[in-house]
Amino acid sequence: MGPDSFDTRGQVFRCWSAQGGSRPMTVAGAQGSWFWDREGNRYLDLASQLVNVNLGHQHPRLLAAIAEQAGRLCTIAPHFSQDTRDRLAQLIAERAPGDLDRVFFTSGGTEANEHAVRMAKLATGRSKVLTAYRSYHGATGGSITLTGDPRRWPNEPGLPGVVHFFGPYAYRTAFHAQDERQECERALAHLEEVLCLEGPHTVAAVLLETVVGTNGVLVPPDGYLQGVRELCDRHGALLICDEVMVGFGRIGEWFAVDAWGVTPDLITFAKGVNSGYVPLGGVIVSERVAAAFEDRVYPGGLTYSGHPLACAPGIATIEVFEETxxxxxxxxxxxxxxxxxxxxxxxxxxxxxxxxxxxxxxxxxxxxxxxxxxxxxxxxxxxxxxxxxxxxxxxxxxxxxxxxxxxxxxxxxxxxxxxxxxxxxxxxxxxxxxxxxxxxxxx
The missing domain is CATH 3.90.1150.10 (Aspartate Aminotransferase, domain 1)
Known part of the structure; x- marks a missing residue:
């Protein structure tokens, strides 16, 4: 019986779906920027699946890297040093801005945001995190609370200490702004007011998507990220930039923050790091945050942290980016x-x-x-x-x-x-x- 001879729709419990009405297309194959169904209908993948297949489908360099790694060492526990894992961490740190030179690997973006928030709370000794209403940070218990959009609602109540604010969105301004400059100024004033009303000494971090993803592809106006960085510095909070979607080339930069010359304290990534060929994510950690765990244990980890089969195509991805x-x-x-x-x-x-x-x-x-x-x-x-x-x-x-x-x-x-x-x-x-x-x- 061939792979197209049966239908598993009755057995697979689908994410973000009412199970009775789920009738997904069966994909038979994919190559480059295209995928096709069992009838041979071809589709240009203008979504990169879930904004993750950055180097396209079935890229030969990524496939070869996975195969080579599988033949050499499929898996090893994260408490061991392993050359593929270590090399990818080095390559990422070399391309990250400022003093972000440590990498904590996860299995995906939602875990990356969970751990970034945990690191921020432990490093600052504070309990609150501010995130935007128009945001998506993942679907686990904590990250869905960090999310601002309606996907949060049926999962509440959630993680305590999460407070939402309005980010800039000039087309549908919450601040009655007349232009991008005014939107930026008023959005920053609003964020500062939220910080003050929540008590700055209680806020561990501001978490935001550098460019808002599924909530509208909202590119921040010039000066906004710099202003958030200044607010965090003034009030002793950390800045976490969620680059799960926009990291690794999506807007033409290694990391989207590079377009505005801003260095956050933590960057979360996933998706494009290896085009999603094997699940991988992580947190890039600044020296300031890493120093908080120099002499005390970081209380977190994952069985598949830095899985070799995921890191190998990550190395190949960076090589392909630079060579081509x-x-x-x-x-x-x-x-x-x-x-x-x-x-x-x-x-x-x-x-x-x-x-x-x-x-x-x-x-x-x-x-x-x-x-x-x-x-x-x-x-x-x-x-x-x-x-x-x-x-x-x-x-x-x-x-x-x-x-x-x-x-x-x-x-x-x-x-x-x-x-x-x-x-x-x-x-x-x-x-x-x-x-x-x-x-x-x-x-």
Whole structure:
């Protein structure tokens, strides 16, 4: 019996799904920026699956690294030194900003955020963590509380001491700002007020996504990250930047903070570190935080911390990035293809309220009325209310493109190795699909 001869939909308990209505497509294969189903229908992976397949599907260098490591040493406990694990930590530390030169490996991003918060609380002796409402930090008990978006609601009550705040979002400003500069100033003033009202001496850290991911691809205005860094320094809190999505080249930098010249105390990563070929994540730790555990035990660990089969493709990833100029490729496509291409779509389609992004990480925000900025579907819509976005996604799929649809937005995050020709083809496919959204425009 071949792998396509049976269907396991009845046995697999699906994540983020009502089990009775889950009817996933069966994927038969993938290569580069494409994947296909059992009927041979091909789709351009404009989502990089879950914004993690940065070097595309079935990259030969990553496959070879896994095979070589499997033949040499499949696994070893994390309390041993092992050359593959040690080498990847060295490569990451060399590319991290400032004094972030230690790496704590996890199995994924959610664990990375859990451990970063634990480190911050222990290093500062404080109990609270501030995170944004428009954020996603993972789905374990602590990280889902750190998350600000509606995925948190059914999991409450959660971790004590988490306080949410509004980050900058000029298109739907919470601060009645007139422009990006004013949005930045008022968002920082709001964060400082939250710090003061919570008691600065109780706040261990501010945790934020350097570029907000599934909650809108919100690129911070210039000066915002620097302002958060200054607030943390002034009040003795640590700055944790969640780069699970945007680390390792997504916006054309090794780490997104590099684009704004900011050095946090902790950076969390996963996904793009090895394109998700084997589960891997981690925390990059500054000297300041590491010093807190020089003479006392860090009370945390994982059986698969720094698993050799996961670290091997991580090493290969960094080598491929540097040998083939991936960062330069991402910056060029973002500047010369994505930005102008999406601006043209915005001029053509009245359903587009705003396009925003950087590198190969973009969002198209869909509205029913540009003047009022009424979203195409209500916030956190489901069922019949969400039908317009369901139809937009189905239209994209019918055109052979597979983006990520979140609330009233289409997110475009193709593999970083996507070619210019493929990317232009994908934008044309989205262009055609947006006619479906235009049909709902009322103003």
């Amino acid at each position: 100029g991936v960062l330069e490729h991402v910056r060029r496509l973002g500047r010369e293809v994505m930005a102008p291409g999406l601006e043209k779509l915005a001029e053509k389609h009245p359903s587009i309220g705003e396009v925003r992004g950087r590198g190969l990480f973009w969002a198209i925000e869909l509205v029913r009325d540009r003047a009022s900025r009424t979203p195409l579907v209500p916030f956190n819509a489901s069922g019949a209310e969400a039908e317009p976005m369901t139809r937009v996604m189905n239209s994209c799929v019918a055109e052979g493109a597979w983006p990520m649809c979140q609330m009233n937005r289409i997110h475009l995050a193709p593999p970083l190795v996507v070619t210019e020709e493929e990317l232009r083809w994908g934008l044309d496919a989205v262009d055609a699909a947006l006619d479906t959204a235009d049909a709902y425009v009322t103003g």
